Amino acid sequence: MAPLAVQSTIPERPEVMPQFRSVKSYWDAQHGRHTVRILPGEYYVSTGDEIITTLLGSCVSACIRDPQTGMGGMNHFLLPESCDDRAVVGSRARYGTYAMEHLINVLLANGGRRERLEVKLFGGSRIMKNATDVGERNIAFIRDYLRTENIPVLKEDLGGTHPRKVLYFAASGRVLIKKLPLSENTQISELESSYEQAIIKKPVAGDVDLF
Amino acid sequence: MKILVVDDSLAMRMIVIKTLREAGFGGHDISQAEDGVKGLASVKEDKPDLILCDWNMPNMTGPELLEALNTEGISTTFGFVTTEGTDAMRDKATELGARFVITKPFTPECFRAELGQYLA
Numbered sequence: 001m002a003p004l005a006v007q008s009t010i011p012e013r014p015e016v017m018p019q020f021r022s023v024k025s026y027w028d029a030q031h032g033r034h035t036v037r038i039l040p041g042e043y044y045v046s047t048g049d050e051i052i053t054t055l056l057g058s059c060v061s062a063c064i065r066d067p068q069t070g071m072g073g074m075n076h077f078l079l080p081e082s083c084d085d086r087a088v089v090g091s092r093a094r095y096g097t098y099a100m101e102h103l104i105n106v107l108l109a110n111g112g113r114r115e116r117l118e119v120k121l122f123g124g125s126r127i128m129k130n131a132t133d134v135g136e137r138n139i140a141f142i143r144d145y146l147r148t149e150n151i152p153v154l155k156e157d158l159g160g161t162h163p164r165k166v167l168y169f170a171a172s173g174r175v176l177i178k179k180l181p182l183s184e185n186t187q188i189s190e191l192e193s194s195y196e197q198a199i200i201k202k203p204v205a206g207d208v209d210l211f
Numbered sequence: 212m213k214i215l216v217v218d219d220s221l222a223m224r225m226i227v228i229k230t231l232r233e234a235g236f237g238g239h240d241i242s243q244a245e246d247g248v249k250g251l252a253s254v255k256e257d258k259p260d261l262i263l264c265d266w267n268m269p270n271m272t273g274p275e276l277l278e279a280l281n282t283e284g285i286s287t288t289f290g291f292v293t294t295e296g297t298d299a300m301r302d303k304a305t306e307l308g309a310r311f312v313i314t315k316p317f318t319p320e321c322f323r324a325e326l327g328q329y330l331a
Binding site: 019094095097098100101102104105108109113114145148149150 | 219220221222223225226267269294295315316
């Protein structure tokens with residue numbers, strides 16, 4: 001008997017930009033798309049019909065796309081606990097500013113236009129009852145940042161007490177949100193805390209090259 | 212002395228200018244432009260002593276601005292302040308005659324140490 005031809009129904013992953021080649025993806029059979037999961041402090045921009053997903057507690061994700069180029073991306077950031085100055089120019093708030101700039105720069109460098117950008121915002125929950133409201137601080141920052149940059153917000157789901165799972169369909173801009181049970185808060189809070197500790201320990205400084 | 216900050220992000224221009232002040236350079240005359248085209252016009256009109264310029268900008272990018280300055284024989288001290296500093300970008304910056312590339316995020320200490328020689 002002739003062997004059955006094995007036919008894969010999974011299409012090839014869309015082209016990945018050089019800076020994201022190390023980012024792994026998986027096939028989401030339910031939604032029929034290659035999917036990239038990002039963690040606190042990461043961002044990703046898709047050139048095609050992929051899903052970008054993340055879990056959010058007090059962190060905020062901005063999902064941004066240019067409908068004309070069809071490229072969309074997501075970041076995931078928080079401002080550290082020690083941030084007493086949430087204005088966009090505050091020393092710790094700069095982590096948020098850099099997270100936004102990284103994402104927007106990739107979109108603009110690939111034909112996007114600032115005035116066409118569609119922004120959707122998610123996260124900023126108050127997931128730990130006794131802690132200071134880190135989520136509120138992150139929300140205040142992102143609103144202040146976008147107001148400064150004169151970029152309108154198309155849609156948002158911010159605040160509350162439940163953590164969220166976000167699925168962003170980068171090519172269309174569609175978003176699916178799942179509010180997770182409060183029992184997930186501890187795990188997400190630990191993930192965000194370890195990221196926060198990492199950025200507190202790391203000084204706010206980049207590299208300088210002199211020629 | 213005159214410093215020109217060129218960046219398409221208002222938030223980032225605010226951060227660069229605040230960092231210049233924190234680094235002790237607030238006494239200098241600091242102006243700003245939101246892209247390379249406006250930066251070029253500003254250079255011709257105000258004749259700054261130092262230009263701190265973003266890499267990616269609409270209308271005219273940072274490297275395009277530096278090329279335009281080179282073409283016009285304007286040799287103002289020019290450095291890039293960019294979000295990403297790849298080897299290819301650094302090579303291009305060197306080739307065009309940039310004096311430095313500062314990668315964000317940066318600190319007042321970094322600005323003080325690296326820009327002091329141009330702002331004495």
